[in-house]
Amino acid sequence: MSSTTSIFHRSLETTYPVALSGDGVYLLTKSGQKILDGSSGAAVSSVGHGNQEVIDAIIHQTQALSFAHTSFFTSDPAEELANFLITESGGPSIFSKVSFLCSGSEAVETALKIARQYHVYRNEPERVNFIGREYSYHGNTLGALAAGNNPPRRAVFGPILSQVFHHVSRCFYDADGEGRSEEEYEDALIQEFEDKVEQLGPKTVAAIIVEPVGGATLGAATPTKTYLPRLRKLCDKHGILLIFDEVMCGMGRCGNYHAWQGLGGVAPDLQTIGKGLGGGYLPLSAVLMGPKVYSVFEKGSKAGEKFTSGHTFQGHPVACASAIAVQRIIKRDCLIPNVVKMGLRLRMLLADGFPAELVEGGARVRGRGLFQSLDFGTAGTKLGGPLGAAVRDEAFRLGAAVYLCSSAVDAVLFAPPFIINAEEVGKLADIVLTALRNSQ
C-alpha cells in the first residue's frame, strides 16, 4: 500500500494538510499553518468559519430534533427557511415553493426532474431534451454531469451519460467576442439557441439550464447585458422552462441576493442554490420553484399525483437551522453590501498589481462582487506550464487558498467569506500577486 491514509482522496498522489480549526476568514492546519480562505473552499463559507451563532443554532436544533424523515413530517426549521428564501426573493410571485437537498448536484438533478415532470403533467411527454452550454459545470452526479459540459470531468463517463442533453456555446465575450461588438456576439449566441431548439424540435425541449455567472470552469464569466432576458423570451416563446444554476454564484456572492437580479432582472422558472446557503456548516442545497411550475404540480396533486423523487436527508432540520442562522447574519450584518464594497477593492488591488506584460497575453481580472478571477490568458510559466496551478500552489505556501478554475481558462478564482475586511482583502491580493511574481 503506497498511501498512508484510508481516505480515497481526490488525488492519490497529493499529501493534504490536515485542517484543524477555522476562525473568521482563516483556516488553521495541524502543522500550524494559518491559511486565508480566499475562495471559501469553492464559494461556500459565506459567513466565515467558527461563527458561534451558527454553532449555537446547530446545537439547539440537534437537541430539539436531529432528524425526521420527510415522508412522515415537516419541521419548523425547514418551513422557516423556505419562507425566508421566498420572502427575500421577492415573494411567491417569484418563487412559490422550495425543495431542500444536500448538494448542488442533487439540486440540479431535482430541477431537471421537476422540469421533466412538469411537461408530463401538461400532456407534453415528448419534451425530453435539455439544452446546456459548453464549459458549464452543474455537478458530478450523472444527470448534472450530462447537463454540464466540463470536458475533463466528463471524459471517462461520456459513454454512460444520457444523450438527451445538448450543448450550445458559452457566453464568454472576453474570450470569444473578438472582432465583434457585444451586441453582435449576443445576437449570434441567441440565434444558436434558436437554431438548436429548431433542430431538436421546439416541442421536444424541456428546459434550458445556465449558470448566470460561470464559475468553476470559466472563472466568474458574466454574460452580456441582455443575454439572460433574451433567453427568458426564447423559453417563453417555445414553452421551454428556464433553469438558473446559482449553486456557486448565488446567495449574495455576486453582490445581489440572486445573481440574475443584477443581470437583467428576469427570474427563472427553477433555480438551484447551495454552497453559501448554509455557509458550509452542514451540507444543504435547494431548488426554488416559480409559480408557473408550481401551479402545474398543484393541479397534478389534486388529481392524485405527486412528484416522483425524494432523498433520505432532504429538508434536514439541523442543516436548515444552520442555514437560517447563516442567512439571518448575512441580512442583519449587511454582508451583501460588504460583498460589493470588498469586491471592488479586491478587483482594484488585483488590477493595479497585475504585471503589465501579462495583459498582452490576454490576462485580466474579471467578476462581480466577491466572485472575481485572475485569468492568466496564454501567459504560462517560464517553463511553459499553466500559471493558474503554479499560482494556486505558491499562494497556499505563502498562506492563502484560491480556487483553480478547470478546463476552459488558466485562472484562479477568489470567493472569500462575505465578512472579509479591507485589511484581509489587501493581504489576500498581496499574497496572490506575490505568488504570481514568484511563479512567472
Ligand code: PMP
Ligand atoms: N452547480 C454549480 C454551478 C457548481 O459550481 C457546483 C459545484 N461547484 C455544482 C452545481 C455542484 O455542487 P456540489 O458539488 O455541491 O454537488
